[in-house]
Amino acid sequence: MSERQRLVVVGNGMAGVKTLEHLLALAPERHAITVFGAEPHPNYNRILLSPVLAGELTTADIVLNGLDWYSAHGITLHLGKRAVRVDRVRRVVVADDGTEAPYDRLLIATGSTPVVLPVPGNALPGVLTYRDLADTGAMIRAAAQFRCAVVIGGGLLGLEAANGLRARGMDVTVVHLMPWLMERQLDETAAGMLRAALEARGIAFRLGAETEAVLPGLQSRVGAVRLKDGSELAADLVVMAVGIRPNVELARTAGLYCGRGIVVNDTMQTYDPRIYAVGECVAHRGVAYGLVAPLYEMANVCATHLAGFGIGRYQGSIPSTKLKVTGIDLFSAGDFLGGGTSEPIVLHDAETGVYRKVVVKDGRLIGAVLYGDTEGSAWLLDRMTERRDLSTIRDALLFGPDIAAMLAPPADAPAAAPAARMVA
Amino acid sequence: MDTRASAFAVELGVLAAELGPCCVLWLLLIAG
Numbered sequence: 001m002s003e004r005q006r007l008v009v010v011g012n013g014m015a016g017v018k019t020l021e022h023l024l025a026l027a028p029e030r031h032a033i034t035v036f037g038a039e040p041h042p043n044y045n046r047i048l049l050s051p052v053l054a055g056e057l058t059t060a061d062i063v064l065n066g067l068d069w070y071s072a073h074g075i076t077l078h079l080g081k082r083a084v085r086v087d088r089v090r091r092v093v094v095a096d097d098g099t100e101a102p103y104d105r106l107l108i109a110t111g112s113t114p115v116v117l118p119v120p121g122n123a124l125p126g127v128l129t130y131r132d133l134a135d136t137g138a139m140i141r142a143a144a145q146f147r148c149a150v151v152i153g154g155g156l157l158g159l160e161a162a163n164g165l166r167a168r169g170m171d172v173t174v175v176h177l178m179p180w181l182m183e184r185q186l187d188e189t190a191a192g193m194l195r196a197a198l199e200a201r202g203i204a205f206r207l208g209a210e211t212e213a214v215l216p217g218l219q220s221r222v223g224a225v226r227l228k229d230g231s232e233l234a235a236d237l238v239v240m241a242v243g244i245r246p247n248v249e250l251a252r253t254a255g256l257y258c259g260r261g262i263v264v265n266d267t268m269q270t271y272d273p274r275i276y277a278v279g280e281c282v283a284h285r286g287v288a289y290g291l292v293a294p295l296y297e298m299a300n301v302c303a304t305h306l307a308g309f310g311i312g313r314y315q316g317s318i319p320s321t322k323l324k325v326t327g328i329d330l331f332s333a334g335d336f337l338g339g340g341t342s343e344p345i346v347l348h349d350a351e352t353g354v355y356r357k358v359v360v361k362d363g364r365l366i367g368a369v370l371y372g373d374t375e376g377s378a379w380l381l382d383r384m385t386e387r388r389d390l391s392t393i394r395d396a397l398l399f400g401p402d403i404a405a406m407l408a409p410p411a412d413a414p415a416a417a418p419a420a421r422m423v424a
Numbered sequence: 425m426d427t428r429a430s431a432f433a434v435e436l437g438v439l440a441a442e443l444g445p446c447c448v449l450w451l452l453l454i455a456g
Contacts, residue, residue, distance in 0.1 A: 089437035255434045272438065 004032040007306065008093050008103040010083040010250065012037025014046055015279025015295040016109030017065055022303030024073055030307060033075045034101045036093065038082040041133055042067050047292055049136045050324045053164030059133060076101075083110075086254035088272060105274055105306060108251055108262060112244035112280040112290065117152065121214030126222035127238045130161045139239065143168035146236030150174075150225045152211050154181040156321060158241035159194075162203050163325045165237070173204040173233050175211055175225065185321050185332035189348065190355050190371040197328055197353075206233070214238055246281045246288050261288040266313040268302035278302045285316055293317060318384050322374070331377040334367035334384050335359060342366060347398050358397045363389040365397060376400030 007023075009016045012035050020033065037043075041063075048062040070077045081095040086106065093101045114129035116122050126142065128135055143149070143165055151162045154176030162172045174181075180191035195205060210228040217223015217236070224232045246261035257263050257271040261283030268276045268284075278298040280290055289295060294317035304312040320333035338344045342361035347354070354372035358365060358380065364387055368380045379401040383390060390397065396404040440448045 088434060089441050091441065255431050 005030060005104040006102055007031035007033045007105045007107065008101045009033065009035045009107045009109060010086075010093060011107075011109030011111055011279065011281075012039065012043050012077070012079070013109060013111050013279065014043070014064070014292060015111070015299050016107060017043040018296055018299035019107060019109070019278055019302045019306070020073075020075070021065075022300055023306050026303060026307035026309065028073070031105070033073070034078070034093075034103075035070070035075055036078045036081055036083045036095055036099075036101070038080070039132060039134070040080040042070070042077075042079070044133065046132070047324065049130070049133070050160035050164055051326075052133075053136050053139055053161065054167040054326070055164075056326060083250055086250060086275075088254055088275075091274065103274070105276065107302065107306070108270070108275060108277040108281060109279045110247035110250055110281045112246050112288075114240065115243040115245055117211055117240055117242055119211055119213050121216060121222070122240070124214055124216055124222045124238075125220065126236060127214055127240065130157055130239055130241050131244075139165060139237065140168065142237040143170050147171055148173075148234045149237040149239065150233050150235040151239045151241060152225070153241035153243070154178070154205070154207070155241060155243075156182060156185065156323060158239070159198065160324055161239045161241055163198065163201070165239070166201055166203050170237070171204075172202075173206060173235075174198075175206045175209050175227065175233070177208070177210055179208050181205070181207070182323075182332075185336070185369075186330075186371075187337055187357065187369055190330070190332075190357070190369050193353060193355055193371050194323075194328065194330065198325075244280065244290050246283070248281060251275075251277065251281070259283045259286065266301075266315060267305045268298055268314060269305070276302050276306065284314060287316065289317065289319070291319055291321055293320060318381065320377075320381050322377075329370070329372060329374045331368070331370040331374040333377075333381050334365075335361075336367040336369045338367065345394075345398055356398050360390070360394060360397070363391040363394070365390055379404075 043065040045062045045064050051057040081097055081099055083093050084096045085094040091103050114131045128138055149165045149170045149172045151158045151174045154174050162174050166172045180188050181195055212228045213226045214222055215224040215226055222235055222238050225235050226232045248258040248262050251262040252258045261281050262270055262277040264270055264277050264282050264284055268278050270277050279295050297317055298314050301312040301314040318334045323330040338359040342359050344359050347356040357369045359367040365383045370377055393404040
Protein backbone atom coordinates (compact mmCIF):
# COMPACT_ATOMS: atom_id res chain seq x y z
CA MET A 1 0.00 0.00 0.00
CA SER A 2 2.83 2.37 0.88
CA GLU A 3 4.26 2.02 -2.62
CA ARG A 4 1.09 3.30 -4.19
CA GLN A 5 1.09 6.87 -5.41
CA ARG A 6 -1.41 9.10 -3.67
CA LEU A 7 -3.89 10.54 -6.15
CA VAL A 8 -6.28 13.20 -4.93
CA VAL A 9 -9.23 14.19 -7.11
CA VAL A 10 -10.92 17.52 -6.39
CA GLY A 11 -14.39 17.29 -7.88
CA ASN A 12 -16.77 14.36 -7.80
CA GLY A 13 -18.49 15.19 -11.08
CA MET A 14 -18.66 13.45 -14.41
CA ALA A 15 -15.21 14.38 -15.76
CA GLY A 16 -13.25 13.56 -12.61
CA VAL A 17 -14.95 10.25 -11.93
CA LYS A 18 -14.84 9.24 -15.61
CA THR A 19 -11.07 9.72 -15.40
CA LEU A 20 -11.02 7.45 -12.35
CA GLU A 21 -13.10 4.81 -14.14
CA HIS A 22 -10.59 4.71 -17.01
CA LEU A 23 -7.66 4.79 -14.62
CA LEU A 24 -8.99 1.92 -12.52
CA ALA A 25 -9.48 -0.12 -15.69
CA LEU A 26 -5.92 0.59 -16.84
CA ALA A 27 -3.98 0.46 -13.57
CA PRO A 28 -6.17 -0.53 -10.63
CA GLU A 29 -3.30 -0.93 -8.16
CA ARG A 30 -1.25 2.12 -9.01
CA HIS A 31 -2.88 4.76 -6.81
CA ALA A 32 -4.36 5.26 -3.37
CA ILE A 33 -7.24 7.52 -4.37
CA THR A 34 -8.97 10.27 -2.40
CA VAL A 35 -11.95 12.20 -3.83
CA PHE A 36 -13.36 15.49 -2.58
CA GLY A 37 -16.93 16.36 -3.66
CA ALA A 38 -18.61 19.62 -2.68
CA GLU A 39 -22.07 18.14 -3.20
CA PRO A 40 -23.44 15.65 -0.68
CA HIS A 41 -24.29 13.09 -3.40
CA PRO A 42 -22.24 10.38 -5.06
CA ASN A 43 -21.36 10.89 -8.71
CA TYR A 44 -24.44 11.42 -10.88
CA ASN A 45 -25.21 12.16 -14.51
CA ARG A 46 -25.69 15.90 -14.62
CA ILE A 47 -26.98 15.72 -18.19
CA LEU A 48 -30.02 13.82 -17.00
CA LEU A 49 -31.14 16.53 -14.58
CA SER A 50 -33.58 17.72 -17.25
CA PRO A 51 -35.51 14.41 -17.37
CA VAL A 52 -35.54 14.49 -13.54
CA LEU A 53 -37.01 17.98 -13.63
CA ALA A 54 -39.56 16.89 -16.22
CA GLY A 55 -40.56 13.98 -13.98
CA GLU A 56 -39.36 11.31 -16.41
CA LEU A 57 -36.55 10.02 -14.17
CA THR A 58 -35.88 9.97 -10.45
CA THR A 59 -32.74 11.05 -8.62
CA ALA A 60 -31.81 7.42 -8.05
CA ASP A 61 -31.98 6.78 -11.80
CA ILE A 62 -29.21 9.23 -12.60
CA VAL A 63 -26.61 8.05 -10.07
CA LEU A 64 -23.60 6.84 -12.05
CA ASN A 65 -21.48 5.42 -9.23
CA GLY A 66 -23.08 4.59 -5.92
CA LEU A 67 -21.19 4.70 -2.63
CA ASP A 68 -20.48 0.98 -2.96
CA TRP A 69 -18.44 1.67 -6.11
CA TYR A 70 -16.10 3.95 -4.18
CA SER A 71 -15.64 1.48 -1.35
CA ALA A 72 -15.20 -1.45 -3.76
CA HIS A 73 -12.24 0.38 -5.32
CA GLY A 74 -10.79 1.51 -2.01
CA ILE A 75 -11.46 5.17 -2.76
CA THR A 76 -11.55 7.54 0.22
CA LEU A 77 -14.54 9.75 -0.46
CA HIS A 78 -15.12 13.11 1.23
CA LEU A 79 -18.66 14.18 0.34
CA GLY A 80 -19.95 17.64 1.17
CA LYS A 81 -16.40 18.91 1.62
CA ARG A 82 -15.19 21.69 -0.64
CA ALA A 83 -11.46 21.81 -1.32
CA VAL A 84 -10.41 25.36 -0.54
CA ARG A 85 -6.62 25.30 -0.81
CA VAL A 86 -3.85 23.41 -2.50
CA ASP A 87 -0.48 23.67 -0.79
CA ARG A 88 1.81 22.82 -3.66
CA VAL A 89 4.97 22.97 -1.56
CA ARG A 90 3.70 20.42 0.98
CA ARG A 91 1.59 18.71 -1.74
CA VAL A 92 -1.55 18.78 0.35
CA VAL A 93 -5.18 19.55 -0.46
CA VAL A 94 -7.11 21.28 2.32
CA ALA A 95 -10.93 21.16 2.55
CA ASP A 96 -13.27 23.72 4.10
CA ASP A 97 -13.66 21.62 7.27
CA GLY A 98 -9.89 21.34 7.71
CA THR A 99 -9.54 17.86 6.22
CA GLU A 100 -6.15 17.44 4.59
CA ALA A 101 -5.16 14.98 1.92
CA PRO A 102 -1.54 14.68 0.77
CA TYR A 103 -0.94 13.90 -2.88
CA ASP A 104 1.69 12.71 -5.29
CA ARG A 105 -0.63 13.45 -8.21
CA LEU A 106 -3.56 15.85 -8.08
CA LEU A 107 -6.48 15.93 -10.49
CA ILE A 108 -8.57 19.09 -10.50
CA ALA A 109 -12.07 18.63 -11.89
CA THR A 110 -13.94 21.47 -10.26
CA GLY A 111 -16.35 22.02 -13.14
CA SER A 112 -18.09 25.31 -13.63
CA THR A 113 -20.51 27.70 -11.99
CA PRO A 114 -23.61 29.14 -13.65
CA VAL A 115 -23.42 32.80 -14.48
CA VAL A 116 -25.84 34.98 -12.51
CA LEU A 117 -26.92 38.08 -14.37
CA PRO A 118 -25.69 41.24 -12.63
CA VAL A 119 -29.15 42.80 -12.39
CA PRO A 120 -30.97 44.19 -9.35
CA GLY A 121 -32.88 41.50 -7.47
CA ASN A 122 -30.76 38.59 -8.67
CA ALA A 123 -30.38 37.28 -5.10
CA LEU A 124 -34.07 37.27 -4.21
CA PRO A 125 -35.57 34.03 -2.92
CA GLY A 126 -36.99 32.19 -5.92
CA VAL A 127 -34.16 33.18 -8.27
CA LEU A 128 -32.23 30.05 -9.19
CA THR A 129 -29.60 28.81 -11.55
CA TYR A 130 -29.73 25.34 -13.05
CA ARG A 131 -26.66 23.30 -12.32
CA ASP A 132 -27.09 20.52 -9.80
CA LEU A 133 -29.48 18.27 -7.94
CA ALA A 134 -30.14 20.95 -5.32
CA ASP A 135 -31.25 23.42 -8.02
CA THR A 136 -33.42 20.76 -9.61
CA GLY A 137 -35.03 19.94 -6.27
CA ALA A 138 -35.71 23.62 -5.61
CA MET A 139 -37.35 23.97 -9.02
CA ILE A 140 -39.52 20.91 -8.45
CA ARG A 141 -40.65 22.27 -5.06
CA ALA A 142 -41.37 25.69 -6.57
CA ALA A 143 -43.38 24.10 -9.39
CA ALA A 144 -45.57 22.39 -6.80
CA GLN A 145 -46.33 25.68 -5.03
CA PHE A 146 -46.30 28.42 -7.65
CA ARG A 147 -47.73 29.20 -11.03
CA CYS A 148 -45.51 31.48 -13.13
CA ALA A 149 -41.90 30.87 -14.12
CA VAL A 150 -39.53 32.94 -16.20
CA VAL A 151 -36.46 31.28 -17.64
CA ILE A 152 -33.75 33.73 -18.64
CA GLY A 153 -31.68 32.23 -21.44
CA GLY A 154 -32.93 30.36 -24.48
CA GLY A 155 -29.93 28.08 -24.84
CA LEU A 156 -29.80 24.33 -24.36
CA LEU A 157 -30.10 24.38 -20.58
CA GLY A 158 -32.70 27.14 -20.47
CA LEU A 159 -35.01 25.32 -22.85
CA GLU A 160 -34.64 22.05 -20.96
CA ALA A 161 -35.50 23.90 -17.74
CA ALA A 162 -38.49 25.56 -19.41
CA ASN A 163 -39.74 22.24 -20.75
CA GLY A 164 -39.36 20.58 -17.35
CA LEU A 165 -41.20 23.35 -15.52
CA ARG A 166 -43.95 23.33 -18.13
CA ALA A 167 -44.27 19.56 -17.73
CA ARG A 168 -44.82 20.19 -14.02
CA GLY A 169 -47.68 22.54 -14.80
CA MET A 170 -46.12 25.99 -14.61
CA ASP A 171 -46.78 28.86 -17.02
CA VAL A 172 -43.33 29.39 -18.47
CA THR A 173 -41.90 32.30 -20.43
CA VAL A 174 -38.41 32.14 -21.88
CA VAL A 175 -36.56 35.45 -22.16
CA HIS A 176 -33.71 35.32 -24.65
CA LEU A 177 -31.32 38.07 -25.63
CA MET A 178 -30.67 36.84 -29.16
CA PRO A 179 -33.08 36.90 -32.11
CA TRP A 180 -33.46 33.11 -32.20
CA LEU A 181 -33.17 30.21 -29.75
CA MET A 182 -30.00 28.18 -29.22
CA GLU A 183 -28.07 30.46 -31.54
CA ARG A 184 -24.83 28.67 -30.67
CA GLN A 185 -26.24 25.35 -31.88
CA LEU A 186 -28.95 26.16 -34.43
CA ASP A 187 -29.45 28.28 -37.51
CA GLU A 188 -32.50 30.49 -37.78
CA THR A 189 -34.66 27.97 -39.64
CA ALA A 190 -34.12 25.10 -37.20
CA ALA A 191 -34.54 27.47 -34.27
CA GLY A 192 -37.86 28.63 -35.69
CA MET A 193 -39.08 25.04 -35.92
CA LEU A 194 -37.95 24.39 -32.36
CA ARG A 195 -39.71 27.50 -31.13
CA ALA A 196 -42.95 26.45 -32.83
CA ALA A 197 -42.73 22.97 -31.26
CA LEU A 198 -42.17 24.40 -27.79
CA GLU A 199 -44.92 27.00 -28.23
CA ALA A 200 -47.26 24.14 -29.08
CA ARG A 201 -46.44 22.74 -25.63
CA GLY A 202 -47.48 26.03 -24.04
CA ILE A 203 -44.10 27.73 -23.51
CA ALA A 204 -44.06 31.46 -24.33
CA PHE A 205 -41.03 33.30 -25.71
CA ARG A 206 -39.65 36.83 -25.58
CA LEU A 207 -36.79 36.90 -28.06
CA GLY A 208 -34.39 39.81 -28.50
CA ALA A 209 -35.30 40.81 -24.96
CA GLU A 210 -32.89 41.92 -22.27
CA THR A 211 -33.55 41.57 -18.55
CA GLU A 212 -33.29 44.83 -16.63
CA ALA A 213 -34.24 43.75 -13.12
CA VAL A 214 -35.81 41.04 -11.03
CA LEU A 215 -38.54 42.58 -8.90
CA PRO A 216 -39.72 41.44 -5.46
CA GLY A 217 -43.28 40.29 -4.90
CA LEU A 218 -45.04 39.18 -1.76
CA GLN A 219 -43.01 38.15 1.31
CA SER A 220 -39.78 39.38 -0.31
CA ARG A 221 -39.91 36.53 -2.80
CA VAL A 222 -39.41 37.20 -6.49
CA GLY A 223 -42.56 38.59 -8.10
CA ALA A 224 -41.71 39.73 -11.63
CA VAL A 225 -39.02 40.25 -14.22
CA ARG A 226 -38.71 43.64 -15.86
CA LEU A 227 -37.27 43.82 -19.36
CA LYS A 228 -35.31 46.70 -20.92
CA ASP A 229 -38.34 47.68 -23.02
CA GLY A 230 -40.20 48.38 -19.76
CA SER A 231 -42.54 45.40 -19.90
CA GLU A 232 -42.91 43.14 -16.88
CA LEU A 233 -43.44 39.39 -16.70
CA ALA A 234 -45.04 37.88 -13.62
CA ALA A 235 -42.69 35.37 -12.03
CA ASP A 236 -42.89 33.25 -8.88
CA LEU A 237 -39.73 31.50 -10.02
CA VAL A 238 -36.85 32.82 -12.10
CA VAL A 239 -34.29 30.46 -13.57
CA MET A 240 -31.10 31.96 -14.96
CA ALA A 241 -29.48 29.81 -17.62
CA VAL A 242 -27.21 32.30 -19.32
CA GLY A 243 -23.93 30.45 -19.42
CA ILE A 244 -21.25 28.96 -17.23
CA ARG A 245 -17.93 30.11 -15.84
CA PRO A 246 -15.07 27.63 -15.23
CA ASN A 247 -14.23 27.19 -11.54
CA VAL A 248 -10.59 28.23 -11.46
CA GLU A 249 -10.31 29.84 -8.01
CA LEU A 250 -8.71 26.83 -6.34
CA ALA A 251 -6.13 26.51 -9.11
CA ARG A 252 -5.52 30.24 -9.32
CA THR A 253 -4.88 30.62 -5.60
CA ALA A 254 -2.49 27.67 -5.83
CA GLY A 255 -0.49 29.66 -8.35
CA LEU A 256 -1.41 27.57 -11.39
CA TYR A 257 -1.59 29.46 -14.66
CA CYS A 258 -5.18 30.12 -15.65
CA GLY A 259 -6.77 31.80 -18.60
CA ARG A 260 -10.46 31.42 -19.17
CA GLY A 261 -10.02 28.08 -17.43
CA ILE A 262 -7.08 26.18 -15.93
CA VAL A 263 -4.59 26.05 -18.78
CA VAL A 264 -3.58 22.50 -19.68
CA ASN A 265 -1.50 20.90 -22.43
CA ASP A 266 -2.55 18.04 -24.69
CA THR A 267 -1.93 15.52 -21.89
CA MET A 268 -4.24 17.46 -19.53
CA GLN A 269 -1.28 18.53 -17.40
CA THR A 270 -1.28 22.00 -15.84
CA TYR A 271 1.81 24.18 -15.44
CA ASP A 272 2.62 22.10 -12.34
CA PRO A 273 3.55 18.66 -13.72
CA ARG A 274 2.11 16.91 -10.66
CA ILE A 275 -1.28 18.48 -11.22
CA TYR A 276 -3.73 17.52 -13.95
CA ALA A 277 -7.09 19.08 -14.74
CA VAL A 278 -10.07 17.85 -16.75
CA GLY A 279 -13.61 18.96 -17.44
CA GLU A 280 -15.38 22.26 -17.60
CA CYS A 281 -12.77 24.00 -15.43
CA VAL A 282 -10.13 23.58 -18.13
CA ALA A 283 -8.96 25.80 -20.96
CA HIS A 284 -7.37 23.65 -23.63
CA ARG A 285 -5.82 25.52 -26.55
CA GLY A 286 -7.84 28.51 -25.39
CA VAL A 287 -11.18 26.70 -25.45
CA ALA A 288 -13.29 25.89 -22.38
CA TYR A 289 -15.79 23.13 -23.13
CA GLY A 290 -19.22 22.81 -21.52
CA LEU A 291 -20.50 19.66 -23.21
CA VAL A 292 -19.97 16.12 -22.06
CA ALA A 293 -18.33 14.50 -25.09
CA PRO A 294 -15.14 16.63 -24.92
CA LEU A 295 -14.94 16.07 -21.17
CA TYR A 296 -15.00 12.32 -21.64
CA GLU A 297 -12.25 12.56 -24.26
CA MET A 298 -10.15 14.58 -21.81
CA ALA A 299 -10.81 12.01 -19.08
CA ASN A 300 -9.64 9.20 -21.33
CA VAL A 301 -6.37 10.95 -22.20
CA CYS A 302 -5.72 12.02 -18.62
CA ALA A 303 -6.26 8.48 -17.34
CA THR A 304 -3.67 7.01 -19.70
CA HIS A 305 -1.09 9.47 -18.39
CA LEU A 306 -2.00 8.95 -14.75
CA ALA A 307 -1.73 5.23 -15.40
CA GLY A 308 1.84 5.80 -16.53
CA PHE A 309 1.39 4.78 -20.16
CA GLY A 310 2.31 8.24 -21.44
CA ILE A 311 0.23 7.85 -24.56
CA GLY A 312 -2.75 9.71 -25.93
CA ARG A 313 -3.11 13.38 -26.65
CA TYR A 314 -6.24 15.45 -26.46
CA GLN A 315 -6.35 17.67 -29.51
CA GLY A 316 -9.65 19.44 -29.03
CA SER A 317 -13.18 18.45 -29.95
CA ILE A 318 -15.86 19.37 -32.41
CA PRO A 319 -18.72 20.55 -30.20
CA SER A 320 -21.86 18.54 -30.78
CA THR A 321 -25.10 18.49 -28.88
CA LYS A 322 -28.56 17.01 -28.62
CA LEU A 323 -31.51 18.61 -26.90
CA LYS A 324 -32.86 16.40 -24.14
CA VAL A 325 -36.52 17.28 -24.53
CA THR A 326 -38.74 14.28 -25.07
CA GLY A 327 -40.42 14.35 -28.46
CA ILE A 328 -38.06 16.88 -30.02
CA ASP A 329 -35.19 15.41 -31.99
CA LEU A 330 -32.40 17.84 -32.55
CA PHE A 331 -28.70 17.46 -33.29
CA SER A 332 -26.08 20.07 -33.98
CA ALA A 333 -22.34 19.87 -34.52
CA GLY A 334 -19.43 21.92 -35.79
CA ASP A 335 -19.73 25.03 -37.92
CA PHE A 336 -23.40 24.78 -38.83
CA LEU A 337 -23.74 28.35 -40.11
CA GLY A 338 -21.05 28.13 -42.76
CA GLY A 339 -20.39 31.31 -44.66
CA GLY A 340 -17.41 32.29 -46.81
CA THR A 341 -16.51 29.55 -49.26
CA SER A 342 -18.46 26.84 -47.44
CA GLU A 343 -21.47 25.23 -49.09
CA PRO A 344 -24.62 24.45 -47.14
CA ILE A 345 -26.71 21.50 -48.37
CA VAL A 346 -30.26 21.67 -47.03
CA LEU A 347 -33.31 19.44 -46.95
CA HIS A 348 -36.37 21.14 -45.47
CA ASP A 349 -39.74 19.38 -45.33
CA ALA A 350 -42.04 21.79 -43.48
CA GLU A 351 -44.96 19.35 -43.74
CA THR A 352 -43.28 16.61 -41.70
CA GLY A 353 -41.19 19.00 -39.61
CA VAL A 354 -37.87 17.70 -40.85
CA TYR A 355 -34.87 19.94 -41.44
CA ARG A 356 -31.45 18.57 -42.29
CA LYS A 357 -28.51 20.76 -43.14
CA VAL A 358 -24.87 19.86 -43.64
CA VAL A 359 -22.10 22.34 -44.35
CA VAL A 360 -19.24 21.33 -46.63
CA LYS A 361 -16.01 23.23 -47.16
CA ASP A 362 -13.24 22.18 -49.54
CA GLY A 363 -14.86 18.76 -49.85
CA ARG A 364 -14.86 18.22 -46.05
CA LEU A 365 -17.86 18.13 -43.76
CA ILE A 366 -17.53 20.93 -41.21
CA GLY A 367 -20.97 21.19 -39.61
CA ALA A 368 -24.50 19.82 -39.42
CA VAL A 369 -27.91 20.66 -38.01
CA LEU A 370 -30.60 17.99 -37.92
CA TYR A 371 -34.11 18.72 -36.68
CA GLY A 372 -37.04 16.33 -36.60
CA ASP A 373 -35.00 13.43 -37.93
CA THR A 374 -31.57 12.92 -36.36
CA GLU A 375 -30.90 9.59 -38.04
CA GLY A 376 -27.21 9.29 -38.89
CA SER A 377 -26.04 12.03 -36.52
CA ALA A 378 -23.25 9.88 -35.06
CA TRP A 379 -22.11 9.00 -38.58
CA LEU A 380 -21.98 12.68 -39.54
CA LEU A 381 -19.99 13.51 -36.41
CA ASP A 382 -17.49 10.77 -37.25
CA ARG A 383 -17.10 12.16 -40.76
CA MET A 384 -16.53 15.63 -39.30
CA THR A 385 -13.94 14.36 -36.85
CA GLU A 386 -11.90 12.49 -39.46
CA ARG A 387 -11.72 15.62 -41.67
CA ARG A 388 -11.51 13.52 -44.84
CA ASP A 389 -12.37 14.63 -48.36
CA LEU A 390 -15.95 13.45 -48.90
CA SER A 391 -16.46 14.78 -52.42
CA THR A 392 -17.41 11.32 -53.70
CA ILE A 393 -20.34 11.02 -51.31
CA ARG A 394 -21.19 14.71 -51.10
CA ASP A 395 -24.64 14.23 -52.62
CA ALA A 396 -25.50 11.58 -50.04
CA LEU A 397 -24.32 13.34 -46.90
CA LEU A 398 -27.81 14.56 -46.11
CA PHE A 399 -29.27 11.08 -46.28
CA GLY A 400 -26.96 9.25 -43.94
CA PRO A 401 -24.69 6.22 -44.06
CA ASP A 402 -26.84 3.82 -46.09
CA ILE A 403 -27.08 6.01 -49.15
CA ALA A 404 -23.49 7.17 -48.75
CA ALA A 405 -22.29 3.57 -48.69
CA MET A 406 -24.03 2.96 -52.00
CA LEU A 407 -22.38 5.98 -53.61
CA ALA A 408 -18.94 5.51 -52.14
CA PRO A 409 -16.16 4.09 -54.33
CA PRO A 410 -14.39 1.02 -52.87
CA ALA A 411 -11.71 3.13 -51.15
CA ASP A 412 -14.40 4.91 -49.13
CA ALA A 413 -16.35 1.81 -48.26
CA PRO A 414 -14.65 1.03 -44.91
CA ALA A 415 -15.51 4.47 -43.56
CA ALA A 416 -19.18 3.94 -44.29
CA ALA A 417 -19.32 0.40 -42.98
CA PRO A 418 -19.38 1.01 -39.18
CA ALA A 419 -22.20 3.50 -39.48
CA ALA A 420 -24.14 1.13 -41.72
CA ARG A 421 -23.85 -1.47 -38.94
CA MET A 422 -25.04 1.09 -36.43
CA VAL A 423 -28.18 1.77 -38.45
CA ALA A 424 -28.85 -1.91 -38.94
CA MET B 425 -3.36 39.23 -1.77
CA ASP B 426 -1.08 37.36 -4.10
CA THR B 427 1.81 39.20 -5.66
CA ARG B 428 4.43 38.29 -8.20
CA ALA B 429 6.99 37.92 -5.40
CA SER B 430 4.81 35.53 -3.41
CA ALA B 431 3.96 33.57 -6.59
CA PHE B 432 7.68 33.29 -7.27
CA ALA B 433 8.24 32.12 -3.71
CA VAL B 434 5.61 29.41 -4.18
CA GLU B 435 7.31 28.20 -7.35
CA LEU B 436 10.68 28.17 -5.56
CA GLY B 437 9.09 26.19 -2.75
CA VAL B 438 7.65 23.68 -5.20
CA LEU B 439 11.05 23.37 -6.86
CA ALA B 440 12.71 22.89 -3.49
CA ALA B 441 10.19 20.17 -2.64
CA GLU B 442 11.01 18.41 -5.90
CA LEU B 443 14.79 18.85 -6.04
CA GLY B 444 15.79 19.62 -2.47
CA PRO B 445 16.53 23.07 -0.99
CA CYS B 446 20.29 22.82 -1.49
CA CYS B 447 19.80 22.24 -5.18
CA VAL B 448 17.56 25.30 -5.45
CA LEU B 449 20.04 27.45 -3.54
CA TRP B 450 22.79 26.28 -5.85
CA LEU B 451 20.63 27.11 -8.89
CA LEU B 452 19.92 30.59 -7.48
CA LEU B 453 23.61 31.20 -6.89
CA ILE B 454 24.45 30.13 -10.44
CA ALA B 455 21.64 32.32 -11.83
CA GLY B 456 22.77 35.26 -9.66
